[in-house]
Amino acid sequence: MQTSPKHIIFFAEAVTLAHLARCISLANALVKLNYRVTLAADSRFNSLVGDLQFPQIALHSVSSAYFSAKLAQGLPLYSAKILCDYVEADMKILEQFKPDFIIGDFRLSLAISSRLVNIPYATITNAYWSPYADIGYPIPELPLTKLCGVALAQKLFNLVRPLIFKIHSLAFNSACKKFGLSALKSDMREVYTHADYTLYADPQDMVPMKPLPGNHIFIGPVLWSASAPLPDWWETLPANKPIIFVTLGSSGESRLLPMILETLSQLPLTVIAVTAKKTLLAKTYANVFVAEFLPADLAVKKADMVICNGGSPMVYQCLAEDKAVLCIPSNLDQYLMTSVLENAGRGKMIRAGKANPRNIREAVNQMLANKAEVGDTGARYSLAIDKITKLINAV
Template identity: 45%
Template sequence: MSPLTTSSRRRILFVGEAVTLAHVVRPVVLARALDPARYEAVLACDGRYLKLFGELPFAWRPIETIPTVKFLDNLAKGRPVYTAETLRAYVRDDLALIEAVQPDLVVGDFRISLGVSARVAGVPYFTITNAYWGPYSQLPFPLPEHPMTKVFGVGVSQALFNLARPLVFALHTLPLNRVRREYGFPSLGTDLREIYTHADQVLYADIPGFIPTAPLPPHHCWLGPVLWSPEIKPPDWWDAVPEGRPIIYVALGSSGENERALPIILQGLADLPVTVIAATAGQPLGIKPPVNAYVADFLPGAEAAARAALVICNGGSLATQQALAAGAPVLGIASNMDQHLNMLCLERAGVGARLRVGPLTAKQVRKMTERLLGDAGCRQAAGRLRETLRDWDTGQVFAARIAIQGGDGQTTATQP
């Protein structure tokens, strides 16, 4: 494996774990931000989302990822996302990929097997994540959607989850720790956050202060927001959307429960004096859209958020950063823990609110929408965050971390 040098272009392999769109978007955006005169980017991911990115200015290599449906089902039922068998296959695929590409640096997004394969290959490894998944986060863990909430309710279930969470996290660490031992590496312990952030450099796709943390060590850094919108043509109705009433942009993304939740949301907004523009992510809507709703499979998200007085999404960081970059408050319809953690940060910042997708009703959506539209303080707080996000240069931060890695050998891939 060739070491990082300054005499030629550095080859950087980006690996996105395509269980959700966000884990592919962030590698693509960062790869595009690099100076092609200095860096040669290679993207590896499952091809399920590639059509949303248009023509890529760098090479793409396919790599297998478990089906999104399986990933979301595991999350919903509290099972470990990956089995040891799956991770063994991932490591083998990673090693074959690294051998073929011969990168100077690997940058992964939720490809936790790289914590093994990059070490075996002796290649420096960066991981992209959110700070609420880091071991220095000071956020509490809200209860995600879980079958027990239907039996005990949210309050009692949250209390039970607080007691069981350390054991649940420990259970989720077992598969990767087992694979690590098979390759001669020590266990990372029973904190799931250590599994998610075991890398030479940990890049948090967030801004400082938004997520409360303890002081970060030097190899953990604030990368900043990763903003993206699909490269698609607006629908035929785009220019005909009336501007006389507040516009609500609804998009639940690839990990939102579109099939069940989107009709409920549209019904909740149907009688309000608003105009709705909604994206189904290619899933069937199942109902006739209300008269105040304009619906398409996909929408240019940045432009849609810029038109919106409120964004309703699944609460994930990709969608909420897009909304806040446009100064729009957010109503998050949250399901998994990642979405709940992210929306907890928005609630703390006064720029949004969340509803649980499990017991979601049209009445809840209507009442929360009315509240957020009438909250001047929420709009002002979102406007202040918009300025912060606009001033942040994520690409520059990323390039600086690469320079640190390659300039003086300050970080190496020798840590197991």
């Protein structure tokens, strides 16, 4: 007797494109293996994802502007009320569709709602958020760094970080208690990564880790590219100079883009850049070619070097193609990825708060002059989808 395919619902917290993109990439991989897939996500990025191979159902997420403002101020991202509302929304979907398995990307409420309906739940995250990560924590761009300077702010951050991580866990634990569940350890990292299965979207040797429990699993980078048309200038780009791809993404410091492009326009380079609909450029330059969006995989392949915000999806896209990458991070997620990248000797960082024409010009010239192929593309940056199907099939 033939059994019906397992049904997996993905919940994407679409505060940034990356969380949605990873869900779509994994969902596509499972569809090819004949699993039944549904995506629950806000529609704000639908114009970029194109036609999907599976149904999408509406799911409310806080606005990207609200999320970015909380990040910029170093404040907890969600209140207990928002998380409780999320749980209620999750529950309606889970009770209606009754999936066999849940996969979420930064939908923190699923750690509560999945337990209430007793459905196995896996979260997609990065290993540098793990409580088992053996790393330091660079201070992101916060009011404190502007007030005290980076060096002093970092010392203060090191002292108060455990308290900050505790404060950022309070809303979630309050929501747990409301639904009659035990609170987690008072640590933001526990809240960000708690699930029946914690899936790290990184190469296994990229982030130094302490010994892991068996339900914490490295699946490799989850790569994805926007469904964006290629601009008219794509096929006629000059090929006699190094090509730099500049993308600050949906969560980078978009205010820096005009300065970066003006700086690069003065160098013997060809520059391709995306605005992500976040920046209006008042000036144009003969060697700078701009689009609202580009397919990341094709842009990275064409480039000799990439300048990005340090987010893990773009960083891993660059490493998979063995391209030099200069990161200009602003939030903690980007700083964590960038610090891991620098420690691995695979890229360089300029803090968003310190970025200026001089240090950008120096970094670009140095990285282009010293670029050496590492040759670790391929399997190291491949998705181990079999590790996920093994979990699903065990249900």
